[in-house]
Amino acid sequence: MVTMLDVARCAGVSKSTVSRVLNGKDVVREEVKALVYKAIEETGYRPNLLAQQLATKKSSMIGLVMTNAVYNGPFFSTLVYNAAKFCEAHNHRLIFADGKQSAEEEMNAIDFLVRMKCAGVMVYARHIPAPQLAKIISESPVPIMALNQRLSALPDNAVFIDHYRGSEIMMDYLQAQGHRRIAYIRGNMLSPSNTARQQAWQDKLNALGVKDTDALLAQGDWSMESGYRAAQALFAQGRTFSAILAANDDMALGAIKALKDQGLAVPEDVSVAGFDNAKVGRFVSPALTTLDIPIEHMIQNAVERILSIKNDPARAALCGTLVVRESVGQRCLSED
Amino acid sequence: MVTMLDVARCAGVSKSTVSRVLNGKDVVREEVKALVYKAIEETGYRPNLLAQQLATKKSSMIGLVMTNAVYNGPFFSTLVYNAAKFCEAHNHRLIFADGKQSAEEEMNAIDFLVRMKCAGVMVYARHIPAPQLAKIISESPVPIMALNQRLSALPDNAVFIDHYRGSEIMMDYLQAQGHRRIAYIRGNMLSPSNTARQQAWQDKLNALGVKDTDALLAQGDWSMESGYRAAQALFAQGRTFSAILAANDDMALGAIKALKDQGLAVPEDVSVAGFDNAKVGRFVSPALTTLDIPIEHMIQNAVERILSIKNDPARAALCGTLVVRESVGQRCLSED
DNA sequence: GTGAAAGCGCTAACAG
DNA sequence: CTGTTAGCGCTTTCAC
Numbered sequence: 001m002v003t004m005l006d007v008a009r010c011a012g013v014s015k016s017t018v019s020r021v022l023n024g025k026d027v028v029r030e031e032v033k034a035l036v037y038k039a040i041e042e043t044g045y046r047p048n049l050l051a052q053q054l055a056t057k058k059s060s061m062i063g064l065v066m067t068n069a070v071y072n073g074p075f076f077s078t079l080v081y082n083a084a085k086f087c088e089a090h091n092h093r094l095i096f097a098d099g100k101q102s103a104e105e106e107m108n109a110i111d112f113l114v115r116m117k118c119a120g121v122m123v124y125a126r127h128i129p130a131p132q133l134a135k136i137i138s139e140s141p142v143p144i145m146a147l148n149q150r151l152s153a154l155p156d157n158a159v160f161i162d163h164y165r166g167s168e169i170m171m172d173y174l175q176a177q178g179h180r181r182i183a184y185i186r187g188n189m190l191s192p193s194n195t196a197r198q199q200a201w202q203d204k205l206n207a208l209g210v211k212d213t214d215a216l217l218a219q220g221d222w223s224m225e226s227g228y229r230a231a232q233a234l235f236a237q238g239r240t241f242s243a244i245l246a247a248n249d250d251m252a253l254g255a256i257k258a259l260k261d262q263g264l265a266v267p268e269d270v271s272v273a274g275f276d277n278a279k280v281g282r283f284v285s286p287a288l289t290t291l292d293i294p295i296e297h298m299i300q301n302a303v304e305r306i307l308s309i310k311n312d313p314a315r316a317a318l319c320g321t322l323v324v325r326e327s328v329g330q331r332c333l334s335e336d
Numbered sequence: 337m338v339t340m341l342d343v344a345r346c347a348g349v350s351k352s353t354v355s356r357v358l359n360g361k362d363v364v365r366e367e368v369k370a371l372v373y374k375a376i377e378e379t380g381y382r383p384n385l386l387a388q389q390l391a392t393k394k395s396s397m398i399g400l401v402m403t404n405a406v407y408n409g410p411f412f413s414t415l416v417y418n419a420a421k422f423c424e425a426h427n428h429r430l431i432f433a434d435g436k437q438s439a440e441e442e443m444n445a446i447d448f449l450v451r452m453k454c455a456g457v458m459v460y461a462r463h464i465p466a467p468q469l470a471k472i473i474s475e476s477p478v479p480i481m482a483l484n485q486r487l488s489a490l491p492d493n494a495v496f497i498d499h500y501r502g503s504e505i506m507m508d509y510l511q512a513q514g515h516r517r518i519a520y521i522r523g524n525m526l527s528p529s530n531t532a533r534q535q536a537w538q539d540k541l542n543a544l545g546v547k548d549t550d551a552l553l554a555q556g557d558w559s560m561e562s563g564y565r566a567a568q569a570l571f572a573q574g575r576t577f578s579a580i581l582a583a584n585d586d587m588a589l590g591a592i593k594a595l596k597d598q599g600l601a602v603p604e605d606v607s608v609a610g611f612d613n614a615k616v617g618r619f620v621s622p623a624l625t626t627l628d629i630p631i632e633h634m635i636q637n638a639v640e641r642i643l644s645i646k647n648d649p650a651r652a653a654l655c656g657t658l659v660v661r662e663s664v665g666q667r668c669l670s671e672d
Numbered sequence: 673g674t675g676a677a678a679g680c681g682c683t684a685a686c687a688g
Numbered sequence: 689c690t691g692t693t694a695g696c697g698c699t700t701t702c703a704c
Contacts, residue, residue, distance in 0.1 A: 001477065001697095003696090003697055003698085004697065004698065005697080005698095013674075013675085014674065014675045014676075015675085015676095015697090015698080015699090016674070016675060016676080016699080016700080017673085017674060017675075019698070019699060019700085020673090020674085020699095023699085026673080026674090027673065028673070028674080029673060029674090032673080032674085044475070046447070046450070046451050047451060047697085047698075048390075048451060048453065048696090048697050048698070049448070049451040049452045049453070050386050050389050050390045050452065050453050050696090050697080050698090051390055051680090051696070051697035051698040051699090052697080052698055052699080053386050053680095053698090054384075054386045054387055054390055054680050054681070054682090054696090054697080054698075054699095055679080055680055055697075055698040055699045055700080056680085056698080056699065056700095057680070068417055068420065068421070076413050077412050077413055080412075080416070080432075081404055084404065084432075084434040085404070085434075087434075088434055088436070093433055093434075093448060094432060094433070094434065095431045095432060095433075096416075096420075096430060096431060096432040097429055097430070097431075098420040098421075098424055098429075098430065100424070111382070112385070112429060114382065115382055115383060115384060115385040116385045116386065117384065117385070117386050139380070141337065223615075224615060224616065224618070224619045228619070250615075250616075253616060253619045253620075254619055256619070257618075257619040257620075257621070260621055279559075279560060279586075280560065280586075280589060280616050280620075282560070282593075283560045283564070283589045283590055283592070283593040284589075284593075284616075284620050284621075285593070285596055285620075285621065337681095339680090339681055339682085340681065340682065341681080341682095349690075349691085350690065350691045350692075351681090351682080351683090351691090351692095352683080352684080352690070352691065352692080353689090353690060353691075355682070355683060355684085356689090356690085359683085362689080362690090363689065364689070364690080365689060365690090368689085368690085383681085383682080384680090384681050384682070385682095386680090386681080386682090387680070387681035387682040387683090387696090388681080388682055388683075389682090389696095390680090390681080390682070390683095390696050390697070390698090391681080391682040391683040391684080391695085391696055392682080392683060392684090392696085393683095393696070
């Protein structure tokens with residue numbers, strides 16, 4: 001392991017001088033500079049970032065905690081992709097810790113990142129209850145941003161998308177196509193995204209005067225497989241709906257498959273819609289009608305807030321935009 | 337920032353004692369231990385990992401470099417998921433650096449990870465040429481494993497899958513179903529996966545005596561969109577094939593869409609197959625016939641090799657297993 | 673301009 | 689069992 005001292009000796013100068021030419025802060029004579037560069041070359045020296053960060057007390061890393069339950073689905077890659085992109089755009093590195101399957105492990109992951117002296121941490125929490133997360137954030141020496149959830153106690157430490165409004169948009173569209181009895185396949189509990197979407201569905205149905213909404217609700221866990229089974233469960237209770245809204249595209253895809261296996265046509269017999277605007281939605285038949293979620297914008301916000309680059313004054317949450325494709329059809333009223 | 341010294345003072349002991357109770361290595365009197373724990377509690381002390389790693393010269397991080405071109409597709413999430421899993425299984429953390437779009441950036445990412453003193457680094461290289469990567473690896477102070485590529489110069493620093501053999505398996509299957517003129521949609525250049533798969537396709541076609549194979553080759557870039565366009569390009573030259581083999585599932589999905597848009601039925605008119613065993617393949621219609629790739633095993637190997645946990649003596653590469661679903665159909669010889 | 677020395681927060685001998 | 693003393697590799701005053 002060649003250190004700065006080795007370089008200094010090799011160049012016949014002091015450690016500080018090497019440090020200076022490396023950081024370009026102070027002025028160093030050109031010929032000495034050359035000497036140092038030559039020594040660096042010869043020794044194959046590479047600065048130790050741990051030591052550097054310890055000495056400067058500043059870090060160029062931003063941490064991301066994500067539960068592996070989220071690893072599937074388009075959300076994950078889009079999120080990581082954008083997180084890395086915006087970090088690097090501001091000369092930071094994304095470092096990633098697995099939140100695994102429990103609140104405790106999520107907290108360990110946060111702790112690791114904080115103790116690694118990250119400049120900030122983004123947390124896509126799946127298990128830590130919001131109040132506890134708020135507590136962790138408020139006690140943290142570095143900025144922590146909660147992703148995709150509201151934090152009423154700490155509104156500035158959370159970036160989120162208005163999933164309630166997004167779901168309303170989708171419900172409005174479905175209704176505009178003539179659908180009234182709309183089934184809903186929910187995601188996992190603990191998910192703020194699902195909670196909001198489901199609530200909007202419920203409220204819309206209530207407003208429409210649809211009764212027995214329980215019979216229109218099925219449980220999924222975000223996976224395609226679960227969407228498939230949820231749709232089957234819906235049949236089991238008799239098909240009393242003309243459309244299915246799934247809490248994400250993966251489950252919508254699963255539901256469509258179940259419908260087809262049942263000999264039903266989409267959207268002729270049953271319409272299906274999802275959320276996320278997964279890439280694959282364009283390439284399946286029928287192409288999936290969905291809601292595009294502005295993840296990129298959310299992440300950008302989180303990163304820039306961590307680095308105090310902008311304190312987005314308008315805290316207006318985005319809600320996504322409707323992507324109309326083929327999986328939702330018109331339903332004539334005479335069908336009633 | 338509360339340090340170990342603060343804790344020591346608060347507990348009325350020395351720094352080393354605090355260090356001892358924290359690391360549990362040496363023996364400390366129970367009552368002193370209690371004192372220290374109390375002080376830690378009171379001060380809210382959290383050990384600084386940078387300092388710790390600097391002092392011990394050992395790290396519990398394993399780095400992963402991945403180019404963001406790979407971010408899409410099932411490969412990415414599966415790979416990251418498993419990398420994190422196996423790292424944590426051996427008490428290490430996965431840290432991730434973006435290789436972005438060029439060889440230089442990939443090298444920077446490796447450099448960052450090495451200088452962060454990771455215990456080892458895994459590189460899914462997209463741009464660094466193999467010889468150069470081998471050079472980097474051989475000069476590195478920490479173990480570096482190349483993912484998904486052969487390194488003839490450094491066979492022990494690469495884990496890979498036998499994509500040639502995998503492609504052969506798929507071609508054999510296609511032929512067994514009666515297909516002879518099989519088109520191929522290739523992935524990006526620079527990809528060892530594609531190179532091997534394409535070569536097997538070429539060789540099998542040659543062995544079959546199929547001439548003008550150029551007319552059966554279309555260029556994609558791994559994305560669904562590109563698969564769509566590639567299939568269109570194939571038509572443009574006249575449809576002289578009965579099956580399309582795509583270098584991954586995403587492109588296969590795109591191709592199927594293009595076929596359908598052209599009024600063609602899959603697999604009745606044209607059969608389609610891919611590679612990767614993407615989750616969605618089960619849920620589309622027709623369900624996609626594909627090759628399941630043992631990514632998990634590959635990553636496990638990489639991680640365990642980095643940690644010298646096992647030096648897998650049998651360096652036999654896995655090649656994946658065929659997953660027969662619906663997108664490939666029988667072709668009767670009379671069609672000739 | 674450049675070097676010496678102190679210090680970042682921690683661990684690891686070495687005494688006692 | 690516990691405190692003292694050196695470092696780990698780098699940055700950063702402060703003199704010269």
